[in-house]
Amino acid sequence: MKLSTLLTSAALALGVAGGAYADAHEKTKVGFVFVGPVGDGGWTYEHNQGRLAVEKEFGDAVETVFVESVAEGPDSERVMTQMALDGADLIFTTSFGYMDPTINIAAKFPDVKFEHATGYKRADNVSTYSARFYEGRAIQGHIAGKMTKSNIIGYIGSFPIPEVIRGINSAYIHAKKVNPDVEFKIVWAYTWFDPAKEADAAKVLIEQGADVILQHTDSTAPQAAAQEAGNVITFGQASDMAQYAPSPRVSSIIDNWAPYYIARTKAVMDGTWESKDTWDGIGAGMVSIGEISDAVPADVKEEALALKASIADGSYHPFTGPLKKQDGSDFLAEGETADDGTLAGMNFYVEGIKGDIPK
Amino acid sequence: MDLSVINPVLFVAGFLVAATPLIFAALGELVVERSGVLNLGVEGMMIIGAICGFATAVETGSPILGFFAAAVGGAVLSLLFAFLTQITLANQVASGLALTLFGLGFSALLGQRYVGVKPPRLAEVNFGPLHDIPVLGPVLFSHDIILYLGLVLVAAVWAGLKFTRAGLVLRAVGENHDAAHALGYKVVRIRTLAIMFGGACAGLGGAYISLIRVPQWTEGMTAGVGWIALALVVFASWKPWRLLLGAYLFGGITQLQLNLQGAGVAIPVEYLAMSPYVITILVLVVLSADKNAAPASLGRTFHASS
Amino acid sequence: MVRLEKRPQPSRAFSWATPILAVIATMIFGGLLFAALGKDPVASIQTIFWEPLFGDFAFYYRPQLLIKGAPLVLIAIGLSLGFKAGIWNIGAEGQYIMGAIFGAAAGLAFYPTQSVFIFPLMVVAGAFGGWIWAMIPAVLKVRFGTNEILVSLMLVYVAEQFLASMSLGLLKNPEGFGFPGSRNLQQYASAHNGELIAGSGMHWGVAAALIAVIFAYVLLTRHRLGFAIRVTGQAPKAARFSGVNPTRLVLFCMGVSGLLAGLAGLFEVAGPAGQITIDFNVGYGFTAIIVAFLGRLHPIGILLAGGLLALTYIGGDIAQSQLGLPAAAIQVFQGMLLFFLLAFDLFTQFRLRFGQAEVI
Known part of the structure; x- marks a missing residue:
């Protein structure tokens, strides 16, 4: 039992390091965790439009991944971890209920940037964003x-x-x-x-x-x-x-998330990303x-x-x-x-x- | 607070529409349960009906064809349930739940192209001068054909179960399948037909939501109506006219709480939303005095050798 | 002419073979589905079944299987006792919710006091919440003969509304800026159901699930009550003659299933989930019904079935992310798996006979 625990923690540490390696990848990998199906025609649909805009903007320089209909709670933590392990550089979590899970997982992957929508908890690698x-x-x-x-x-x-x-x-x-x-x-x-x-x-x-x-x-x-x-x-x-x-x-x-998603992806690519709280409205084009x-x-x-x-x-x-x-x-x-x-x-x-x- | 803003005529007309998907889905399930089968997959069959109807209506431009397709879609999906429970003798509760899971997923795949599309509208039936009668006109004579079809179907199911030979056989199968089998009735065939009828009705109910009541397509849009339909069948103690009454009551409670909110009455919404379910439980208790209310073979698996 | 003939004894060979056959059939049909959606079928299937167990990051996913599977197994074990005896509690989802609410409320009542007694108290409260919610259909059945399937199902919706009310009202986090949802129990040490061994995924809920499996196994094979349950399910009349008290059996089976569902809710809210929110319940109570049947109502079978379902959930999410499969396709895939498992079970109870039926 003890040995396997040790192995597990060692492997987890390796996994975290794996996340760090991702920075050296050619492609910037951006993950999206959605609370509803992309076919909901509303909240999640618009976030997915933002994702597609990121793909369009950067073409082959980025790879985006998403998981839809992710329940808040442990399921969302697992999906975020999985994206981080798979080498995501930036992960957008797009529901208020993902707030504590995002903070939890971000603490385990200090080199992966997280962006949580509509929440109020931040960390060095967690930004929050919302629209006015x-x-x-x-x-x-x-x-x-x-x-x-x-x-x-x-x-x-x-x-x-x-x-x-x-x-x-x-x-x-x-x-x-x-x-x-x-x-x-x-x-x-x-x-x-x-x-x-x-x-x-x-x-x-x-x-x-x-x-x-x-x-x-x-x-x-x-x-x-x-x-x-x-x-x-x-x-x-x-x-x-x-x-x-x-x-x-x-x-x-x-809901126009595209400008923000593009800007934040760009910041990660340029290495200028830092944690901040964004609450944009009509002026910045988020609304x-x-x-x-x-x-x-x-x-x-x-x-x-x-x-x-x-x-x-x-x-x-x-x-x-x-x-x-x-x-x-x-x-x-x-x-x-x-x-x-x-x-x-x-x-x-x-x-x-x-x-x-x-x- | 000003209750005078609630217009009783429009209120009644409103819940006639709100109750229609429930009437279809519950009526189908009523027939299924009367034959001794418990199909918990109503929600799955409804959502398949909703997308089949929606897609067909959009592609052909005809809502009526859409409803036809919805009935076919629901019935085809229910065949899967019939195969599992009647041929392979799988447990009905588990099969029904699996059917709902499958239906929700499959409908979402079918509907990917239809998000944000506006379907053709089904016109109201033209009753000519009848429509202009005060009170009765707006309440009774200002709806679409499908709503009336639902009412006709209630009467037909009632008469069919009560007066026809087919109805008698169906009930016999539901009460005691071994005895019915001994009398030479094809239990499996009868139940399969009942299940298909239930599927078609659920499909129609789903399409009523996606084509008339809302109308739009989004994943999971039936949002639990199928489960309420299951409650309604019990509430109605497996009797068609009580089912109609119950559907109006269930639909009416939602309409009433929205109306009260609009009129500025502070009501605890969650507790009012619970009330149909609590009432159903109370009805069950009251009904329990009548030991013959529920079909005796409900949910039990039948095999000729057993 | 093909006809079915009931086996005198359920086939042992087939009870092991059918799940494997079902999984293979699901892989074939699921692969066709994925191919139709324009995805590589082999890669898809491999991602769902192989990746969580033996992939690069299996060290992370294996513990997750425990976290995802534990509530399913815990609830399904309780349900299976009743199902075996022909007592149908399908309202475990509601009992799960009530267990979580009662348990969380008991813990939050003492916030921010730290004490070793708080967590045990929550466990008791959670178990009580699930138990009392299951007692409603049980008592109504015993007293009035109402159908427990329907009453327990109705109570799920009542519990869901109650959950919304609690998240927006009584249990709302006073420091949560007005957002719905309770305080996070993960940040309240005395109430937190954390990992017993870091990185292992083992929390008290997993331990409880394993204990429940053993408990059920012993009960069913060694104890008189287990005998009563089996006999009642197979031959209710014979059971009565052999001295089984049906009233007590209903109260016991419903009570145990409610209690275990309540515990599952408590362990989830105090551990992996952390807080009471409007969308706290994610369908474990309903999925557990399927798990119980997939496991053939046998404790070991349920353990395996819970693991299998957890695997498809976890693998399904990975496949979504890595291969871009829509969530709906995963749902359909799971639906297929259930269909095949249910359908193939036929061969454990029956065998196919070819040729004309004998004239009796």
Whole structure:
């Protein structure tokens, strides 16, 4: 028993060294760990598009590998280890639940670089990255506030987590700004993925008078429901969903991981990679705004594009005071902008949104 | 909170649609279980139906052909289960689970090219003036043909089981396969046909999700409806009309909780989502007084020599 | 004319040969599938079956087989006792979840106190969680005669919703920036089910699985209760005459299977997984049903079947990464393996007879 243990640890050490050798390989090897199938048409699909962009950019200089539908927990640790053992130089782990596994495995392979999406734990060889989707939500909110006739905007959330709450607040603030009478109806689907339930949620919101549907779930089900109902507008989520343009889909928020993945792969190739926290938005191109269709009046479209430009160049922050929290307490003073820490852990609605966040 | 925003007419019309995939899948399983076979592969057959229907509808432009293909696809997959459990006498629970695993994987392979594609739409049936009747019009006369087919099928299964000779034989096989065999009925053949019927129905239910209710194709999109269908059969105590009622109840609970959320009522979503299952268990307990509710041979393997 | 004739005794030779035949058949058909997808069939099969056991990095994958296989074996052993007696607990997934929740909650209640008593307490709590969840269908069956297949299946969905509620509510990590999921027990020394020997993959769950195999083997071959289980499964009426109490047997079999599933959940959440999250359960409870049948409900068979399934999971992930096979193809491949194993089992119980049936 003792001997075999010794052998095992020796071999593991060798394996780690093997990872180091990989640097000398001609090809840079990039691994991707996906939480869903690449055919989910949403979150994982877009990450896979980013992977394909890396292949296209560097051609024969890189080799990419991926494993899809990897459960969070020990399965993900095994897949990461396997990629590292096989000589990966850089591994992207693309789900929040991979956070602790990524940190664990990164500690065993100090020469392999890891990139964890949407988390908050870093190490010398672990970077984190996420997208400021709330910037896109601000533009959606603006268009929604201008275009709603019933003054009721429906919002489909997945689970009540900071990422989703942040998006609701951002959309609400900007809808309210252009339309003081606007009201948000929020429905939680309590699932990451159940197209039929998303369709139901959209139908219910439409039946209850909403003529704009915003969604924080990735299927096209709400688009189809809106099309059937008529006179309802929607926004694409995760991917462009252009097959529903020009109406009901009037614009979209697209997860565009390609620029980041290309830049980080390049950094590994050049030997300039270092651990950092990236939270990019429209400016850096991580969040793309899909084409605003002709269903939107020209003046509204112009305003929306101006808003987009001001967010992109940093002259405007979607969370700028004065803002109060739902309970009436102060959130941001006049001209103050929310810091990233507050945004990352946002667990309250801003003033004016009705209803409670489910506990 | 403002409950007046919930429009009862639209609410009812909504859950008629939401319940339809369940009705198909559960009705098929009901017939299978009445013949004494427990097929836990409903989810797998549904998802195969969903992709067969979707692909065919997209390629031919005809949703009706899509539904036809979905039924065929579901039935063909169910033949695999029939072969395992009826010919090679494998355990039904394990075979059903394997069927679901296989179906989920195989559908994903078939569907690789169809992610992000928009399928052709099936129009509502034109009822002319009936559609304009207040209340009844939107509730009863504003749906697609498949939804009505589901209702007709419920009636047909009920009548078929109760009044026809075939139904009698099917029930006899489900109650006591040895006795049925002794009477000269072809147990294996009857069960195979029942399993295929179940597969076709599950396929239709799956296609209803991918072509009408959602409509789109993504891997694993049936998201557990097949398992709810299994619960529903028990809930209905193997009776078609109760199954219809149960499907509306199950579909209605989801619709209701979404409606309540929209109206601003703070409800514990997880606990409401549990409720159909808890209710099913309670129904089982209540039904237990009636010892004849479940087919007596359910899940037992039959071989002529044993 | 081909017909089946029941063997007087299950064939020993075939009970060993059929799994091998099934694996070979799966390799052939799976190879065809992979070839149809444009991949090298030989390389694919080799990656799935050979790489984890004897490849360059087998030193890493072999321990992983233990980690992946242990919960499957632990749960399947419990289920097999009931299955042998004709008691169908198919809700192990729910019992696994409840075991994890109860166990993790017991540990987290004492956070951040360090004490040697915390882990044993968690083990007890986890076992209790699984046991009590299995007792619901058991008691309902005994008291009202309800069908345990359906009740235990329904309770899986109830447990899943409960899990979501716990991850977002009571057990949510207060320092987790509002994200769902509990504290990580790997970072709480007293509650951590770590490796007993570094790099070996052996944690308490693996040890428990091996003990369960031995326990079940002894129970079934040496103990009166094992006899009662076998007799009840084969001839319920005869069992009653020989003094078997069916009520007690139901409570025992359901209880043991729930308890073991609960333990599997606890060892997983305290060890390899680390935390309670919305997606904590990955289907071990359902896969274990398949493992139980693949192992022919025999403790040693289950051990081997658990290992085989773990192998295809691990090898499948390697094949995805190295050869670009889609995950769906691996799923289909596993489905095939199960089909062949189930179908070929026929030959242990029956033999083929060619020619006209004798007239009796």
